[in-house]
Amino acid sequence: MKKDIILAGVGGQGILSIATVIGEAALQEGLYLKQAEVHGMSQRGGDVQSNLRLSSEPIMSDLIAMGGADLIISLEPMEALRYVQYLKPDGWIVTSCVPFLNIPNYPELEEVLGRVKAHKNHVLLDVEALAKEAGAPAQAANMVLLGAAIPMLGIDHDKMLAGVARIFARKGEQVVNSNLAAVEAGYNYAISVR
Amino acid sequence: MKHLLLGDEAIAQGAIDAGLSGVYAYPGTPSTEITEYIQLQESRAPRGIFCRWAANEKTAMEAALGMSYMGKRALVCMKHVGMNVCADAFMNAAITGVNGGLIVLAADDPSMHSSQNEQDSRFYAKFAMIPCLEPGNQQEAYDMMAYGYELSERLKTPVLMRVTTRMAHSRAVVETIEQPKAQNPKSMPQDVNHFILLPAFAKRNYAELVAAQPEFVRRSETDGHNTYIRGTKPEKAILTTGIAYNYLMENYPADMGCSILRIIQYPLPKKLIDQMVADGAKEVLVIEEGQPVVEELIRGMVPSNVVAKGRLTGDLPRMGELSPDCVRTAIGLEPLPKHDSEKLVVGRPPALCQGCGHRDMYAALNEVAREYAEPRIFGDIGCYTLGALSPFHAIHACVEMGASVTMAKGAADAGQHPAIAVIGDSTFTHSGMTGLLDCVNANANVVILISDNLTTGMTGGQDSAGTGRLEQICTGLGVAPEHVRVVVPLPKNMEEIKQTLREEIDYAGTSVVIARRECIQTLKRHLKAAKKQ
Numbered sequence: 001m002k003k004d005i006i007l008a009g010v011g012g013q014g015i016l017s018i019a020t021v022i023g024e025a026a027l028q029e030g031l032y033l034k035q036a037e038v039h040g041m042s043q044r045g046g047d048v049q050s051n052l053r054l055s056s057e058p059i060m061s062d063l064i065a066m067g068g069a070d071l072i073i074s075l076e077p078m079e080a081l082r083y084v085q086y087l088k089p090d091g092w093i094v095t096s097c098v099p100f101l102n103i104p105n106y107p108e109l110e111e112v113l114g115r116v117k118a119h120k121n122h123v124l125l126d127v128e129a130l131a132k133e134a135g136a137p138a139q140a141a142n143m144v145l146l147g148a149a150i151p152m153l154g155i156d157h158d159k160m161l162a163g164v165a166r167i168f169a170r171k172g173e174q175v176v177n178s179n180l181a182a183v184e185a186g187y188n189y190a191i192s193v194r
Numbered sequence: 195m196k197h198l199l200l201g202d203e204a205i206a207q208g209a210i211d212a213g214l215s216g217v218y219a220y221p222g223t224p225s226t227e228i229t230e231y232i233q234l235q236e237s238r239a240p241r242g243i244f245c246r247w248a249a250n251e252k253t254a255m256e257a258a259l260g261m262s263y264m265g266k267r268a269l270v271c272m273k274h275v276g277m278n279v280c281a282d283a284f285m286n287a288a289i290t291g292v293n294g295g296l297i298v299l300a301a302d303d304p305s306m307h308s309s310q311n312e313q314d315s316r317f318y319a320k321f322a323m324i325p326c327l328e329p330g331n332q333q334e335a336y337d338m339m340a341y342g343y344e345l346s347e348r349l350k351t352p353v354l355m356r357v358t359t360r361m362a363h364s365r366a367v368v369e370t371i372e373q374p375k376a377q378n379p380k381s382m383p384q385d386v387n388h389f390i391l392l393p394a395f396a397k398r399n400y401a402e403l404v405a406a407q408p409e410f411v412r413r414s415e416t417d418g419h420n421t422y423i424r425g426t427k428p429e430k431a432i433l434t435t436g437i438a439y440n441y442l443m444e445n446y447p448a449d450m451g452c453s454i455l456r457i458i459q460y461p462l463p464k465k466l467i468d469q470m471v472a473d474g475a476k477e478v479l480v481i482e483e484g485q486p487v488v489e490e491l492i493r494g495m496v497p498s499n500v501v502a503k504g505r506l507t508g509d510l511p512r513m514g515e516l517s518p519d520c521v522r523t524a525i526g527l528e529p530l531p532k533h534d535s536e537k538l539v540v541g542r543p544p545a546l547c548q549g550c551g552h553r554d555m556y557a558a559l560n561e562v563a564r565e566y567a568e569p570r571i572f573g574d575i576g577c578y579t580l581g582a583l584s585p586f587h588a589i590h591a592c593v594e595m596g597a598s599v600t601m602a603k604g605a606a607d608a609g610q611h612p613a614i615a616v617i618g619d620s621t622f623t624h625s626g627m628t629g630l631l632d633c634v635n636a637n638a639n640v641v642i643l644i645s646d647n648l649t650t651g652m653t654g655g656q657d658s659a660g661t662g663r664l665e666q667i668c669t670g671l672g673v674a675p676e677h678v679r680v681v682v683p684l685p686k687n688m689e690e691i692k693q694t695l696r697e698e699i700d701y702a703g704t705s706v707v708i709a710r711r712e713c714i715q716t717l718k719r720h721l722k723a724a725k726k727q
Contacts, residue, residue, distance in 0.1 A: 036364040046544035061444035062364040065518035067532030081536040089531055107538045
């Protein structure tokens, strides 16, 4: 088993929480893991990404090669496109369809979504709306996205849910349940459109 | 025990497990998390490790040397440019030598993700003539802390550990020991004169340091960290340092057959290099993160008919951090098939947070500056450096920690008016205070605007050394109390802030305006914590 994943978004959106949950589940599975993060100045409203590598064999590089990623998981559609040169020709893009507008020259949204759809393997979803429908707060939108990526991750659905439960356990049962609901909402959406 | 740790956290845990007694540091990306991790562990299970932030890297280095003097193991951490700040203490610590183990940790930032240059700290180790460790992964970073302390105490020298952003900020599973080693007991140096660098003693110490060099090299050759594997086609050799090996192995085809020399400890292991040449190497590709340090050195260590290739020959990019891609190309492989970059993607530069006090400070400053023919505003290092970008375009210089104050002074000395410095509270206590003393002594016609958010914001909100005492510090340095003004940067106070700035610009002497409002990020955290209680 080997999965190279690029997590993308805008500083503050919560991509590192997604990485934490996947990492937790991967470790329980006995997988090797490397996860390169972005810290420092680039966090403040700028583009952020994390390279997450999982494998049943030891991993050498902390970084994913261009053309090497199995999957881009993004909380913002243009940010997903920022890294397509890292994606395998048949790799998956799982991204929120809602733009994060903090720059004056954001391209036409239809064009951005069109470029995502040009990839045969994509899941586009409104993570915040799905979180709301599932009765979860807006902060759980990243867990919806995680749920939508589960079918492509190569980690068992139930084991991923167990990972979510462990990560959020110290915040109480209510937080655990709303995050689990968010993950399920994303998962069900991805299964329905795939 | 197995833990998922950042490279920085592995270093911190390695230091704790090696019997660390004190960590000394000023925050700086990508080194900050080392000290933060030790602070966190210390808050959970106190072991009496000193771990408060220092005012700057020089005070940190000196305090660490003091702890070493007492026989204890000390760690001093900084980003690469911090090495410049502590260079005086660092270079002379190589002359005094150490008592307790002393590791100097420099985290370099090739590609300048969050820095103003990409200087390579390995030059400092060579400059000071001390051993340098450059772990190739998180596990080695952990393991080499214990080794580094033993080496430091055995050889009586500080040891430099050099890491780079990619390892510092990447997580991997690290196997740690169960129980940390006990801290060293207090003990005085056997020969106190070693720490008194009068010329007579310093000459003796320096001669000892020079004489110790072959032993430093021998350790690099025999301690097992540097490894050489003869290839089946040994005329081609590849030399990697630190994490570069990982990029090579990510791509390396099993049948390529090159000899491979993997280096994670310096000085360079001469015997291993000689062996590589004796095995028939005619070409050596040097893959190293940062500047071409080894590539230059090796040219003097191999016969003239052996060709060294790397960043200087264009086989690898001259600048920027390595990637699996550029290493792949350097060993002659085709790139992987991939998509083209998306043309419609535009840049999303970082920006000051909404609600940040620096924003209101710049809004007022810009309006007042416009009232003068040719204002010059000298910026400094921190979040507020983003004032250089849209929408503010407010600053005309930003060089290094504290330079705003003294560059404004120099400009005023040259006849510039208004000459204004914008500096954060933490940067001011790091390196701005001495410059302010220069201003006071010359009664320089400058306004020093301290944008005080009560924290070290850019690195994530660490304690700031002068919080609550900035007015006292400024008046203590000799600024007239009536020219130390405090404003609260909020939109509702705009007129008052502008009037205050005007008055101090028009005052022909040194004045300080403190724009004080808590960092919006630390405020959120404090409110959240208060709500919990």
